[in-house]
Amino acid sequence: MWPELARAALTRHPLRTWLAVLGVAVSAALLLDMVMLATGMRDSFAELYLKKGFPLRVAPKGTLPFDTEATIGGASALRAEIEGGALIGRVSPVLGLTLHHIEARTAAASTVLGFGLDPRVQGDYELVTGTDMDASPAASPVRVVVNAPLLTRLGKRVGDTLTLAAAYDPQLRTTRGRLVARVVGEVRFLYTPPASPVVAMPLAALQGVHPGGPDRVSLFMVEARDTSRVEEARAWIERTAPRVSAISTTTAMVQVEQRLSYFRQLAFILGSISLAIGFLLVTTLVTVSVNERIGEIAVLRAIGVSKRHVVQQIVTEGAVLSIAGAIGGLALGLATARVLNRILSDFPGLPAAFDFFRFEPRAAWVSLGLLMLAGIAAGVYPAWRAASLPVAQTLREEAVG
Amino acid sequence: MTAVVLDAEQVERTYAQAERGARGVTAVRGVSLRVHAGEYVALVGPSGCGKSTMLNLLGAIDVPTAGRVLLDGIDVRTLGDREATRLRLERVGFVFQRFYLMPTLTAAENVELPMAEAGVARRERASRARELLGYVGLGDRADHRPAQLSGGEQQRVAIARALANRPALVLADEPTGELDAATGDDIIALFERLNADGTTLVVVTHDERLATAARRVVHMKDGRIVDDRVVRPLLGRTA
Ligand SMILES: Nc1ncnc2c1ncn2[C@@H]1O[C@H](COP(=O)(O)OP(=O)(O)OP(=O)(O)O)[C@@H](O)[C@H]1O
Ligand SMILES: [Mg+2]
Numbered sequence: 001m002w003p004e005l006a007r008a009a010l011t012r013h014p015l016r017t018w019l020a021v022l023g024v025a026v027s028a029a030l031l032l033d034m035v036m037l038a039t040g041m042r043d044s045f046a047e048l049y050l051k052k053g054f055p056l057r058v059a060p061k062g063t064l065p066f067d068t069e070a071t072i073g074g075a076s077a078l079r080a081e082i083e084g085g086a087l088i089g090r091v092s093p094v095l096g097l098t099l100h101h102i103e104a105r106t107a108a109a110s111t112v113l114g115f116g117l118d119p120r121v122q123g124d125y126e127l128v129t130g131t132d133m134d135a136s137p138a139a140s141p142v143r144v145v146v147n148a149p150l151l152t153r154l155g156k157r158v159g160d161t162l163t164l165a166a167a168y169d170p171q172l173r174t175t176r177g178r179l180v181a182r183v184v185g186e187v188r189f190l191y192t193p194p195a196s197p198v199v200a201m202p203l204a205a206l207q208g209v210h211p212g213g214p215d216r217v218s219l220f221m222v223e224a225r226d227t228s229r230v231e232e233a234r235a236w237i238e239r240t241a242p243r244v245s246a247i248s249t250t251t252a253m254v255q256v257e258q259r260l261s262y263f264r265q266l267a268f269i270l271g272s273i274s275l276a277i278g279f280l281l282v283t284t285l286v287t288v289s290v291n292e293r294i295g296e297i298a299v300l301r302a303i304g305v306s307k308r309h310v311v312q313q314i315v316t317e318g319a320v321l322s323i324a325g326a327i328g329g330l331a332l333g334l335a336t337a338r339v340l341n342r343i344l345s346d347f348p349g350l351p352a353a354f355d356f357f358r359f360e361p362r363a364a365w366v367s368l369g370l371l372m373l374a375g376i377a378a379g380v381y382p383a384w385r386a387a388s389l390p391v392a393q394t395l396r397e398e399a400v401g
Numbered sequence: 402m403t404a405v406v407l408d409a410e411q412v413e414r415t416y417a418q419a420e421r422g423a424r425g426v427t428a429v430r431g432v433s434l435r436v437h438a439g440e441y442v443a444l445v446g447p448s449g450c451g452k453s454t455m456l457n458l459l460g461a462i463d464v465p466t467a468g469r470v471l472l473d474g475i476d477v478r479t480l481g482d483r484e485a486t487r488l489r490l491e492r493v494g495f496v497f498q499r500f501y502l503m504p505t506l507t508a509a510e511n512v513e514l515p516m517a518e519a520g521v522a523r524r525e526r527a528s529r530a531r532e533l534l535g536y537v538g539l540g541d542r543a544d545h546r547p548a549q550l551s552g553g554e555q556q557r558v559a560i561a562r563a564l565a566n567r568p569a570l571v572l573a574d575e576p577t578g579e580l581d582a583a584t585g586d587d588i589i590a591l592f593e594r595l596n597a598d599g600t601t602l603v604v605v606t607h608d609e610r611l612a613t614a615a616r617r618v619v620h621m622k623d624g625r626i627v628d629d630r631v632v633r634p635l636l637g638r639t640a
Contacts, residue, residue, distance in 0.1 A: 001510065001517035008505030299501040302462045303562070304490025305518050307482060392463035395497075396453075 002309065006316040009289060020285045021324045027278035028329020028371050029336060033357060034271035035367045036337050038264045040358030045256045046249070048190060048354060054092060054123045054221035055230045055249045058082065058237060062245070071095070071216040075207075078241060082222060085240065087233040089223030092121040095206050096218045099199065100168035101154055102175060109168050112150055112197040115189075116206030116217075123190075123221050125200060130158040130185030133202060141180040142205045145187045150197030158183050162199070166209040177209030194345055222246070271367065278322065278371050282378035286318045290386045295398035297386050302395060307387040314383035315376055322375020326368045334359060406570050406601050407436035407459055411468035414454050428454040430624040431468065436603060438569070441596040443615035444605045451624040452605040453574055459603060460493050460572045461485050473569055490519055494563025496573035500555040502547040508534060508558045509543040515565040526565075533561040537591060553584030560591060564600070571595065573604045577611055589614050 010017045060070045072078060075093060083091050095116035100109045117124060119133050125145065133143045141161060151157065159182070166177030181201060189198050207214045224233040230248050237246040290297070297310055337357035344356045414429040428451040436442055444452050457463035458470055461477045470477045473492050477485060489495075502511045509530045516526035534543050537557040539550075547555050556576060563571050576592070577585035589611050596602050596616075606612055613632070620628035 001506075001514055004506060004510065005503065012505065295501075296503060299497075299503075300514075301486065302460075302489065302495055302501075303515055304486055304488075304493075304566075305514075306486050309518065390463075392454075392457040395462070395501075 002313050002316070006313050006320065009293070009313075009317050010320060013289075016285070017321070020281060020321050021328060023281045024278050024322055024325025024371070024375065025328030025332050027274040027281065028326045028368060029333035030274035031271050031278070031367050031371060032329060032333030032364055033337050033340070034267040034274065035363045036333070036357040036359060038267035038271075039360050039363050040355050041260050041263060042253075042257060043358055043360065044355040045260075046253055054090070054223050055227070056222035056224065056234055056237070057247045057249075057252070058220040058222055058241075058244050059218070059247070060245075061243060071210075071212050071218055072220075072244060073213075073216050075215050075217040078244070079217075079220065081240060082220065082237060085233065085236055087225055087229055087236055089225045090121045091223070092123050092221040093118055093203055093217040094124065094219050094221060095203055095210065095216065097166065097206060097210055099164045099166060099179075100175065102163045102165060102168070103154075104163055107173060109170065110153065110197075112153075112164075112199055113192065114164065114206055115198065115200040116203040116210075117200050118203050122200075125187040125189045128186045128188055130183075132185055132187075133200065141182045142201050143184045144181040144199050144201040145185040146183050146199045147187055147189050147192075147197065149195050150199060151183075151186065153197045156183060158186055164199070164209075166211055177211065179205065179209050181205075275367075275371060275374055278325065279374040279378050282318045282322050282375045283382065285321065286314060286379045287382040289317065290314055290382045294386060294389065294394060298389065298391050298394035298398060301387065301391045307384075310387040311380070311383040314386065315379040318379030319372065319376045322372050322378070325375070326371050329371070330364070330368060403438045405435055405471075406438050406440075406473060407434065407603070408471040408474075409434045409455075409459060409468070410471075412455070412458055412465045412470060413467035414451075414458060414463065415466045428624055429458065429465070432621075432624070432626055433468075434459075434619065434626065434629075436570070436601060438601050439596070439599060441592070441602045441614075441616045442604070443612040443618045444603060444621060445607070445612050445618060446621035446627075448607075450621045452621055454624075455621065456572050456574050456603065456605050460495060460570075461489050462495075490515060491566050492569045494565070494568040494571040496556070496559050496563050496571065496576045498575035498578040500547070500552070500559045500579075502555055502558055502562070504547050507544050507546055508539060508550065508561075511547070511558055512561045512565055515562060519566050521566075529565070530561070533564055534558070536564075537561045538587075551584070552580050553587055556580065556584075556588055557591065560588075560595070564595075568600075570601045570603065573602070573606075575606055575608075576604065577606065577608045586610070 060072050079091050079093055082088055097114045099112050099114040101112055102109050115124060127145070133145050144162070156162065162181045162183060164179045164181055165175035168175050181199070187200065192198050203217070207216060210216055222237065224230045230250065234246045234248045237244070300310055337359070341355055341357050410433050412429055412432045413427065415425045415427040417425045432455060444455065446452055454463070458465050461470070461472055464478055472488060475488065480488060503514065506514065509527070512530040512533055513526045516529065531540065531543060534540055537560055539554060539557055542550060542554060547558070550558065577588050580588065585608060592602060592604065593614055604611060604615060612618055616633045617631045619626055
C-alpha cells in the first residue's frame with residue numbers, strides 16, 4: 001500500500017519527476033567529478049612518480065627535477081659512488097637535451113627533446129612497438145627509440161633514419177654535434193607532455209654531442225634497496241655527495257600536495273555546493289508535492305494513518321528521487337570526467353600519463369552516499385510538517401477531489 | 402441497555418481567531434450527547450450551527466476546548482496523537498461529503514488502506530476488501546480508480562473503507578451532499594442496511610430523507626442541542 005502511494009506520488013507528474021531526477025543527477029555528477037578531481041591529481045602524481053619504482057631523484061643542488069639546462073659533471077664517478085651505497089638499489093642516469101632534426105633532402109629543421117638513458121635501468125618509457133635500444137653506444141647509426149608524436153611530426157616510421165644535431169644555426173644552416181640515428185622502436189614517455197616529440201638514445205651517445213662536455217647527466221633516478229628505508233637512503237646520498245640534492249617522491253609528493261591543495265579546496269567547496277543544490281532540489285520537489293496533497297494527507301490522518309507512516313511515505317519519495325539521481329549522476333559524472341580528462345591532457349607541461357580525474361570507488365560511494373542521505377533528509381521536514389497539521393482544520397480548508 | 406459507544410459531556414469548541422484581538426468563534430457550546438451501540442443518529446440544524454465541528458469532536462480528529470468526549474469509554478483528551486490516531490483507525494469509520502478517496506489507488510486498495518495500516522495480512526485484507534465492496538454493491542468495480550467511478554459509487558467505496566476495520570462507530574458528514582436524489586437514496590438505503598446489520602451511525606445532514614431514515618434525530622442551533630428525540634425505536638427493541 002505505502003509503496004503504491006509513494007510510486008503514485010512520483011508518477012503523477014512524470015515530467016516533473018524526471019526533471020528533478022535529472023537535476024539531482026547533474027548535481028551528483030558535479031559532486032562526483034569534484035571528488036574525482038580532488039583525489040585523481042594526487043593519486044596520479046604518486047602513481048606516476050612510483051611507476052617504475054625509483055623513489056629518489058638526484059639533481060644538481062638548487063634545481064628542480066627535469067630542468068634540462070642544469071647538469072651534474074663527473075657523472076660516472078658519482079653514479080659509481082651512489083651505486084656503492086649499501087642502501088641503494090638501481091641508479092638510472094638521465095640526460096636531457098634539446099635536439100634539432102635536419103631533414104636530409106629539404107634541410108628543414110625542427111626541434112625534438114632528446115634523452116640519454118641507460119636502457120638497462122631506465123624508468124622513463126614503456127615500449128609500444130619495435131625493439132628497445134641497446135646499451136652499446138658504439139653502433140652506427142645509433143639505435144634510438146622515439147614516441148608517436150615524433151614519428152607523426154617528422155613523417156617517419158620505425159626503421160627510418162634521423163639526422164640530429166645538438167646545435168643548429170638557422171642563418172648559416174650549419175650544425176654542431178651531428179648524430180645519425182636509426183629508429184628501432186616506438187615508446188611512450190611517462191614524464192613528458194603528450195604532444196611533444198621525444199627521442200631517447202644510449203646515454204653515452206647523447207653525452208657525446210652535449211655542448212657542456214662529456215660525462216654529464218641532468219639527474220639520477222635512484223632506487224632504495226629496502227622500500228621502507230627510502231628516507232635513510234636519501235639522507236645518505238646528500239651526505240656522501242654534497243654537490244647534489246636528493247628528493248624522495250614522498251617529499252615531492254608533499255610539494256605537489258601543497259600546490260594541489262588549492263585544487264582540493266576548490267573541489268571541496270564546489271562539491272559541497274553541489275551537495276547543497278541536490279538537497280535543496282529534493283526539498284523543493286517534496287515540498288511542492290506535499291503541498292499539493294495536504295488534503296489527501298489530512299484524510300489519511302483522519303482515517304487513522306499514523307504520522308510515522310505519512311512521513312515514511314513522503315521520505316521514500318525523496319529517497320527514490322535522490323537514489324535515481326545519484327545513479328544517473330554516476331554515469332553522467334564518469335562521462336564528463338572522461339571528456340574533461342581528454343581536454344585537460346593537452347594541458348601544457350604535464351606528463352602524458354597524468355589524469356586529472358580518477359575514479360576511486362570508495363570516494364565515489366561516499367559522495368553518492370552523502371547525496372542519498374541528503375535526499376532522504378530533505379524529505380523529513382516537509383513530511384513532518386504536513387503530517388503534523390491539525391486534521392479537522394486542514395480537511396475543512398483543503399478539499400480534495 | 403446496550404453499551405455506550407459515545408459519551409460527550411458539556412463539550413465546547415472555540416476557534417481562536419487568526420487576527421489578533423478578535424474574539425474567537427465558539428462553534429459548540431456545552432453539548433452533551435450519549436450514543437449507544439446500534440443507534441442511528443441524525444445530527445441536523447441550520448448551516449453554521451456547529452454540526453461538523455461536533456462530529457469532528459466525536460470522531461477524535463479535533464479536541465474540545467472544554468468538556469470531554471468518551472469514545473468507547475476512553476477520554477479522547479487524555480490521548481496523545483499516536484493513541485488518538487490508533488483509536489480512529491480501529492474504532493471509528495469516517496464518511497465525508499466529498500468522499501476523499503485516494504485518487505491514485507483503486508477502489509479495492511482504498512478499502513484495504515485502513516487494514517494495511519492496522520497490520521492486517523495482505524491476503525486477508527484483499528479478501529475482506531472484495532467482500533466489503535460486494536456489500537456496498539461494487540463487487541465488479543474493485544480495480545477501478547476513483548476517477549472512473551460516479552459520485553455515488555465513490556461514496557459507496559468510502560463507506561466500504563469506513564467499515565474496513567469493523568469500527569464501533571461510523572460518522573458521516575453530509576454523505577449525500579454531493580449526490581443527486583436517486584443516488585442519495587441508494588446511500589440512504591445502504592446506511593439503513595448498515596444499521597440493521599448492527600453498525601452504530603451518527604450522520605450530519607441537511608437531507609430531509611436521510612434524517613427521517615434515522616431512528617433518533619438531534620437538532621442543533623447556535624452550537625447547542627435544542628431537540629433530541631427518538632423517531633423510531635431501535636430495531637432490537639421493537640422486534
Ligand atoms: N477552523 C475554524 N476557524 C474559525 N471558525 C470556524 C472554524 N471551523 C468552523 N468555524 C465556525 O464554526 C461555526 C460552526 O461551523 P461548522 O462547520 O461546525 O457548521 P455546520 O453546522 O457544519 O455548517 P454546515 O451545515 O454549513 O456545514 C461556523 O460559524 C464556522 O464559521
Ligand atoms: Mg458542516
